[in-house]
Amino acid sequence: MRIALDAMGSDEAPGPELAGARRAVEADPALELVLVGDGVVATHDRIRVVHAAERITAADHPAQVLRGKPGSSLHVAIDLVATGRADAVVSAGNSGAVLALAKIALPLAGPSSSLRPAIVTVLPAPAGPVVLCDAGANVEPRPAALARFAAIGAAYDRIVHGRACPRVGLLANGKEPSKGTAVTREAHALLAARDGNAFRYVGYVEGSDLFTGVVDVVVTDGFTGNVVLKTCEGIAEGMFGLVRRELDATPLARLGAAIVAPALRNVAHQIDYTEVGGALLAGVARPVVIAHGRSDATAIASAIRSAATFVARDLAGRIAAALAESA
Amino acid sequence: MRIALDAMGSDEAPGPELAGARRAVEADPALELVLVGDGVVATHDRIRVVHAAERITAADHPAQVLRGKPGSSLHVAIDLVATGRADAVVSAGNSGAVLALAKIALPLAGPSSSLRPAIVTVLPAPAGPVVLCDAGANVEPRPAALARFAAIGAAYDRIVHGRACPRVGLLANGKEPSKGTAVTREAHALLAARDGNAFRYVGYVEGSDLFTGVVDVVVTDGFTGNVVLKTCEGIAEGMFGLVRRELDATPLARLGAAIVAPALRNVAHQIDYTEVGGALLAGVARPVVIAHGRSDATAIASAIRSAATFVARDLAGRIAAALAESA
Numbered sequence: 001m002r003i004a005l006d007a008m009g010s011d012e013a014p015g016p017e018l019a020g021a022r023r024a025v026e027a028d029p030a031l032e033l034v035l036v037g038d039g040v041v042a043t044h045d046r047i048r049v050v051h052a053a054e055r056i057t058a059a060d061h062p063a064q065v066l067r068g069k070p071g072s073s074l075h076v077a078i079d080l081v082a083t084g085r086a087d088a089v090v091s092a093g094n095s096g097a098v099l100a101l102a103k104i105a106l107p108l109a110g111p112s113s114s115l116r117p118a119i120v121t122v123l124p125a126p127a128g129p130v131v132l133c134d135a136g137a138n139v140e141p142r143p144a145a146l147a148r149f150a151a152i153g154a155a156y157d158r159i160v161h162g163r164a165c166p167r168v169g170l171l172a173n174g175k176e177p178s179k180g181t182a183v184t185r186e187a188h189a190l191l192a193a194r195d196g197n198a199f200r201y202v203g204y205v206e207g208s209d210l211f212t213g214v215v216d217v218v219v220t221d222g223f224t225g226n227v228v229l230k231t232c233e234g235i236a237e238g239m240f241g242l243v244r245r246e247l248d249a250t251p252l253a254r255l256g257a258a259i260v261a262p263a264l265r266n267v268a269h270q271i272d273y274t275e276v277g278g279a280l281l282a283g284v285a286r287p288v289v290i291a292h293g294r295s296d297a298t299a300i301a302s303a304i305r306s307a308a309t310f311v312a313r314d315l316a317g318r319i320a321a322a323l324a325e326s327a
Numbered sequence: 328m329r330i331a332l333d334a335m336g337s338d339e340a341p342g343p344e345l346a347g348a349r350r351a352v353e354a355d356p357a358l359e360l361v362l363v364g365d366g367v368v369a370t371h372d373r374i375r376v377v378h379a380a381e382r383i384t385a386a387d388h389p390a391q392v393l394r395g396k397p398g399s400s401l402h403v404a405i406d407l408v409a410t411g412r413a414d415a416v417v418s419a420g421n422s423g424a425v426l427a428l429a430k431i432a433l434p435l436a437g438p439s440s441s442l443r444p445a446i447v448t449v450l451p452a453p454a455g456p457v458v459l460c461d462a463g464a465n466v467e468p469r470p471a472a473l474a475r476f477a478a479i480g481a482a483y484d485r486i487v488h489g490r491a492c493p494r495v496g497l498l499a500n501g502k503e504p505s506k507g508t509a510v511t512r513e514a515h516a517l518l519a520a521r522d523g524n525a526f527r528y529v530g531y532v533e534g535s536d537l538f539t540g541v542v543d544v545v546v547t548d549g550f551t552g553n554v555v556l557k558t559c560e561g562i563a564e565g566m567f568g569l570v571r572r573e574l575d576a577t578p579l580a581r582l583g584a585a586i587v588a589p590a591l592r593n594v595a596h597q598i599d600y601t602e603v604g605g606a607l608l609a610g611v612a613r614p615v616v617i618a619h620g621r622s623d624a625t626a627i628a629s630a631i632r633s634a635a636t637f638v639a640r641d642l643a644g645r646i647a648a649a650l651a652e653s654a
Contacts, residue, residue, distance in 0.1 A: 059503075061505065125565055126565050126568045126569050126572070136500055139500060139506075139507070139508055140508050140509070171554060172550070172554075173463055173466060173549065173550045173553035173554060174553070176385075176386075178388065179466075180466070180550070181466055181467050181550055182467070206553075206554070206557045206561075207553070207554045207555065207556065207557030207558030207559075207560070207561055208557040208558070208560050208561030208564075209561065210558060210561055210562070210565075211561040211562055211564065211565030212561065212565075220554075222500065223499070223500045223507070223508055223551070224550070224551055224554055226500035226501070226533075226534070227498060227499075227500060227533070227534045227547075227551055227554070227555060228534065228554060228555070228558050229534065230533045230534030230535040231534030231535070231537060231555050231558050231559065231562075232534075232558065232562055233534070233535050234533075234534055234535030234536065234537055234538040234539065235537070235538055235558075235559055235562050235563065236562065236566065237535075237538065238452055238453050238537075238538030238539075239563065239566055239594070241453040242453050242594045243590075243591070243594050245453070246590035246591070246593050246594050247587060247590050249590065250590075252586060253586070253587060253589075253590045255586060256583050256584075256585075256586030256587035256590070257583075257587060257590075258583075259579060259580070259582060259583025259586065259587075260574060260580060260583035260584060260586075260587055262580075263570075263573035263574050263576065263577075263580045263583070263584075264570070264573070266573050267566070267569045267570050267573050
């Protein structure tokens, strides 16, 4: 198992990538890593380094990335996978650029090759993980694309979380079928007709249903999905800010805080995106994992671990099969 | 000051309405209430009762509500305001029906009379309250409508929170102006041109910015606004579920939990929608407050208190003036 890591992706690159890579290989004796970047050194005998002089930034427009910067760390890392020298790629860089490059270098076979990939991410919730698709790739998808995201999300949930027939909901502004937009209403009709062995379609779900255990997979457009994902990250951090302030307000509260600190750390750990392991770019031929730009070493190591799991379970191939079947 | 309360609105009506009304008049000696409903009794000398035999349910379609059920508690309560016998109305009922009836019975004067109202709600955040508009009334608004929501949200923030020149952001899936949908990009251009004395337009904001204190007012369509609002409610409840589970896991954690309970209750109180006071239907001639269907007595009392504040500050009139000025 060999995974290519774009070492120049994260906001603080290459520090988090170097530390995260070392942690990942030390934890998994079957793992080899190829770090791609400039001024990167190997710190373990299962880490190799491939030089790349250029770096793609958040400011680079995906369309320009395709033509310009062919020597970027992201180009080289994806090319390692396209040419069979690595099994998967991880990058904490510009997600639009990752999508554009991966779609061209790692196309699906057959009629699916023209489909635009989607981003799958997992939200932690008290009743178990919830799969969100699309989390940002398709801002204004058509109804058929939303139906495709259901097939992708259900396949991910089955393969990664082991839920045999995932419950799929379509995110809307109310449960009644009269709610939603023209696009969600048409997608609702498509999904109701496709309900079957691959997944069980439960209809519209609301934002609050993300955390109540009524659904395993939530389907939405990439605009709403991105807003929901970042809202969750923001409110989790905001709430912990409020908790910290209150627990520091009186001497008694500070004493109690010292006692409950391990319990609260467990909660923080459960809702921490750095533990969730990065998002999957679904609808390409090999696993492509997009980590958060703000990733630290823990988040990078976690994204590498996810990529290894996805390779071991042939996630990309099985999602491709689910897409072909649902077409 | 006299406020009409639809006593048949909430999921558990009329219990929460009766208890909430009593609590509100006891807390405010200048307040009179008119409870509208069936089988409702006055429990205070500043509470009057008006009988209404019918009740609008969540299943009633707003368009049908207009023609059918003219004797409903919501019709009668809004009519009390339209005929000057009350200054504002509060309902925890079907928000689409509230909007449809209020738009017809309480129209704005002049050219604004044709505009569809918007829902304004307030999200609690560590750095201070954040105003969200539209929180659910306009599912697919045009760019000019989004620009109008900025004028509404800024007026609300100035009048209710006292921030002289609110910072307004447009919710999107990234900060770069190339992000968003065709509609948000056009609204972005409109808002950039209107930046001035009424508000300062800070550009696109992301979901995480709702809680970081970089913005006072967040503008979005009613689909996304509803999803964000319910996601916030859901994650807050979900996180408290996780915290409760961890604090109950060991004897030591239970001891610490007993000590920090008041501090955690303070946090729960700060993020509790029942304390926030209901949403404002903006763009009608008098204050119309929509409380959550799941409202308890605390939430109803809080919504009544909000309505009283809105009347005292002439919020509806001043939002109408801001709309006329921004047109």
